[in-house]
Amino acid sequence: AQSVTQLGSHVSVSEGALVLLRCNYSSSVPPYLFWYVQYPNQGLQLLLKYTSAATLVKGINGFEAEFKKSETSFHLTKPSAHMSDAAEYFCAVTANYGGSQGNLIFGKGTKLSVKP
Amino acid sequence: KAGVTQTPRYLIKTRGQQVTLSCSPISGHRSVSWYQQTPGQGLQFLFEYFSETQRNKGNFPGRFSGRQFSNSRSEMNVSTLELGDSALYLCASSAGTPNTEAFFGQGTRLTVV
Numbered sequence: 754a755q756s757v758t759q760l761g762s763h764v765s766v767s768e769g770a771l772v773l774l775r776c777n778y779s780s781s782v783p784p785y786l787f788w789y790v791q792y793p794n795q796g797l798q799l800l801l802k803y804t805s806a807a808t809l810v811k812g813i814n815g816f817e818a819e820f821k822k823s824e825t826s827f828h829l830t831k832p833s834a835h836m837s838d839a840a841e842y843f844c845a846v847t848a849n850y851g852g853s854q855g856n857l858i859f860g861k862g863t864k865l866s867v868k869p
Numbered sequence: 870k871a872g873v874t875q876t877p878r879y880l881i882k883t884r885g886q887q888v889t890l891s892c893s894p895i896s897g898h899r900s901v902s903w904y905q906q907t908p909g910q911g912l913q914f915l916f917e918y919f920s921e922t923q924r925n926k927g928n929f930p931g932r933f934s935g936r937q938f939s940n941s942r943s944e945m946n947v948s949t950l951e952l953g954d955s956a957l958y959l960c961a962s963s964a965g966t967p968n969t970e971a972f973f974g975q976g977t978r979l980t981v982v
Contacts, residue, residue, distance in 0.1 A: 785968075796873070796959055796973035804968050843912065848925070854963050854971035855900045856925040859912035 755780045755846045759860035767868045772816075772831040774863045776844030779825065785847040786827045787857065788818055792840045800842075803827060814838070839867045871895065873962050873974035881980045887948040890977045892960030894941050898972075900924070900965030901943040903935060906957040906976070915958075918943055919965045950981045 760775040778784055785804050789797040801812025808820045818829045827844060841862045848856040874893040882888050894901050902925075903915040914927040918937035935945040941962075947954055957978050961971040 789973075794975070796975045797961075798973070799970055802970070845912075848914070854961070854969065855902045855917040855919065855965055856914055856927075857902075857904075857912075857971070858914070859904075861911045 755782075755784065755848055755858050757786075757844045757846050757858060757860040759842075759844050759863050761863055762861065763864045763866065765866040765868060766834045768836055769833050772829070772834045772838065772865065774829040774842050774844075774865065776818075776827045776829065776860060777825050778827060778844075778846050780846060785854075786818075786820065787845045787854070788812065788816070788827075788829050789843045789845060789859075790840045791843065791862075797843065800829070834865075834867045836867050836869065839865055841865070873960055873972050875958075875960050875974035875977050877977060878975065879978045879980075881982060882950050884950055884952060884981055886950050887946060888950060888979060889944050889946045890958055890960075890979070892943045892945075892962070892974060894943070894960075894962030895972055898962040898964055899941055900963045900971075901937055901941065902961045902963075902971065903943070903945050904959045904961065905929075906959060907955075912959070915945065924965075947979075952981050955979060955981045 756779045787802045788800040801810045803820045811817045844860040845857040900919045902917040917925040921937045937943045957976045959976045960974045963971040
């Protein structure tokens with residue numbers, strides 16, 4: 754069965770510093786992986802997705818993630834944090850092979866704080 | 870292009886009552902999925918409807934049910950509410966085919982007292 758584990762429920766960085774949010778997956782089939790962001794009292798917004806094409810995926814707002822099969826990881830990074838990046842971030846994997854996003858399995862989430 | 874609309878945004882119900890939440894997907898989308906978000910359990914998949922048929926179902930009791938209409942709008946119903954049902958309920962719509970993005974609504978915050 755597919756699952757994702759996010760290491761660190763809270764991450765705090767200074768403005769301008771590197772952002773690194775960790776996600777490891779477990780999948781019995783080639784996974785489709787996603788990162789979503791959630792601002793307070795809002796729904797989820799897709800940041801980026803891995804669908805077995807390029808292993809380095811670029812998303813919105815300067816975020817990117819690298820799929821590493823050998824490490825079963827899909828960590829999210831951003832070179833320079835901005836105050837507006839403060840939010841909760843979720844890693845997700847499709848429950849079914851084929852990439853349909855109708856049934857996603859989410860990690861527990863990582864709250865990112867950005868200090869001025 | 871209008872986004873995913875969930876109504877109502879906030880709801881307070883008493884234990885034992887039932888509740889119906891509504892989700893209007895993006896025009897042209899045929900898949901609607903529902904998720905429950907709580908601080909303890911995180912985001913959990915409830916069910917997915919595609920062209921009026923339930924395509925996938927999560928591990929929730931039968932008190933949680935849903936349906937989808939011919940215009941793709943979806944409702945979910947929770948009967949005999951329990952305190953633990955207090956959560957943010959999120960709806961997501963997509964075309965329902967592989968490699969198509971799911972768009973989330975802002976959610977309905979349900980509080981059971």
